Amino acid sequence: MKAFVGTGHGSPKDAVAQATQGLSAPQAILFMAPYDMAGEVAALLMAAYPDTPSIGTIGTKLVNGQVSDTNVAVLGLFEDAKTSLGVIEHISACPVACAGEIERRISQVSPGRDDTVCIEYCTGAEEKLVTTFTACFEKKGIKLAGGTVFGVPDGKKPVVAYNGRLYEDACVYAIIKNTTGKVRVYKENIYEKQSAQSHFATRVDVSRKALMELDGRPAAEVYSKELGVPRDKIVDNVLVNPMGRAVGDQVFISSMMGMEPDGTLVNYKRINKNDCIYFLSLGDYKETEQRTREQIKSEMPRISLVLSVDCIYRYLLYEKEGYFNTYAKDMASLGKHMGVVGGGEQYNNQHVNQTMVCAVFE
Helix, strand or coil, rough: CCCEEEEECCCCCHHHHHHCCCCCCEEEEEEECCHHHHHHHHHHHHHHHCCEEEEEECCCCCEEEEEECCCCCEEEECCEEEEEEEEEECCCCCCCHHHHHHHHHHCCCCCCCCCEHHHHHHHCCCHHHHHHHHHHHHHHHCCEEEECCCCCCCCCCCCCEEEEEECCCEEEEEEEEEECCCCCEEEEEEEEECCCCCCCEEEEEEEEEEEEEEEEEEEHHHHHHHHHHCCCHHHCCCCCCEEEECCEEEEEECCEEEEEECCCEEEEECCCCCCCCEEEEEHHHHHCCCCCCCHHHHHHHCCCCEEEEEHHHHHHHHHHHHHHHHHHHHHHHCEEEEEEEEEEEEEECCEECCEEEEEEEE
């Protein structure tokens, strides 16, 4: 599948001009920009390519081995990618109201079971979104890979872009069918179960993503006792020992964001009552990264494009370890690569934290 990836820096006008130099007649555009430039970049792209639908997000970018907080990155897709792009507004209320529109866009690309993916960027309400997308995609075999925006200045609201405009409380998405080969999505977890000991969520408040009790006891008390971490250090320990929700033989990470006086742990990923929960520990992330790349190469020997989302907590961990730039270059070794650091990740029918998700195109 043919793909164009460009970057630019400076003013929005200069950055867009540099990032699109050589980009001719794209069928669809995906872009990433700093928060304070996103609106102007969206408008400039729409003016330069008025007949081309586009979506955009904000945040730190990984483009062909380079990491930047200030650059603009642009992806152009062409006629060998059948695409349909859309926006879902008011996602905190009722995104399922857009199911009919999503179904219409699916029909426009005539998806196959191993050649179509949805790339999405959202401002929140991830569980509602994933449920909506799953209802539309699962029966068609369409995969999902996406991320929640991160990098919003204090006091500002998160935004995403669609066809030249910024939207709050929204999700933008691109359904992409690769007509020249397959598409696969991957999820990478650099954490492993601390022990075989499992726990059950016995009291939760899903509206706040709050885990109140595990096994009938305050969640913080159970965490502290098993891991030997003082209660006041639990949230600070999230890079080393997050929690994981077991679904079948997979574990999906839920990161702690705060603790309340009664021992309630408030998380970025919702935990439901009766969920099976494990405490996780950081594994050998460099070895895990190598295994992931080897798996991707073995399953997708002719890679034309990789689109990825990395959690901000992975970024913070790798930056602390002096590894993130090396990681970005290793991802680029797979092929043409454009990624963003997000505040949460969506993978098929799950919203996750502290994870890398990616879509790989032949």
